[in-house]
Amino acid sequence: MVSLSLTAMVDMFAIMVIFLLANATTVTQWIEIGHGIQLPKAKASDPPPKAASIHVSKDMVFANNKPLLPVKQVLQSGIVLPALSTWLLKQAKQAGYINIVAHENTPYGIIRRIVFTCQQAGFKNVNLAVQPRG
Amino acid sequence: MAGVVEEQKNGNLNVDLNLVPFIDLLSMLVLFLLITAVWLQVAALPASLDSNKAGALTQLKQSQKLNIHLTNHGYALSWPDGMKTKNLPKYLAKNNQGYNKDILLKLLKKNPAPLPSASVSAEDLVDYGYVVEAIDVLKESGIPLVALTAD
Secondary structure (H helix, E strand, O other): OOOOOHHHHHHHHHHHHHHHHHHHHHOOOOOOOOOOOOOOEEOOOOOOOOOOEEEEOOOEEEEOOEEEEEHHHHHHOOOOOHHHHHHHHOOOOOOOEEEEEEOOOOEHHHHHHHHHHHHHOOOOEEEEEEEEOO | OOEEEEEOOOOOEEEEEOOHHHHHHHHHHHHHHHHHOOOOOOEEEEEEEEOOOOOOOOOOOHHHOEEEEEOOOEEEEEOOOOOOOOOOOOEEEOEOOEOOHHHHHHHHHHOOOOOOEEEEEEOOOOEHHHHHHHHHHHHHOOOOEEEEEOO
């Protein structure tokens, strides 16, 4: 008959609980990445400030997680995106910041149009969402 | 009651703690925290928005800052006026692994003082990930203000 040492198991569980509790309190995640977006990696470590966000997946551009424009339409349009411009003008300009959460393989032409439209709407700064690397 | 209390002959109390319910509690707590834990960390790389048009509200003229333009074949570098550019390349071609960000970082770090600002632009078909990589390299080299040029 094998006797199980429960004390060691309790120690292990206690350490796991402490680790998970500490991890849970330091992460404030309000940007939902979803939509199959794989963020590019960078050495940045500051969390993004809370502001309006534009998500760019492989197929669609989302404004605060609501579908706005298909990516194919963005590529065919001019440098200013009217639908995005209309949405941006309704957003509060918190220090002029806008968060861009885009897939790493997005052609820069799409980002360029989005960034130009943001600039025309009065947003002077963008925060590019990235995955921290090392 | 979680334990069994036994009184010994000499009057001392001997408490046997029942660990099984304690382990049940801890395992439920661990499961809950694992489910609700957020493993994907998100950080932000700040960039200001710049314009090539004359009269744009930029802190420095285009000729006073480093301009990096990403093409499908590499980095096209435009160094600021007044900088000794004799040994500085104007073009860094891609290698087998992609853009030469390590060489770019070395070139920027060779400078005695970090440049005040830089701007990044790219061709339409270049992947956004490479543009972020270029901005990251500029930030790592100590350049405080990095702008994205959209026109």
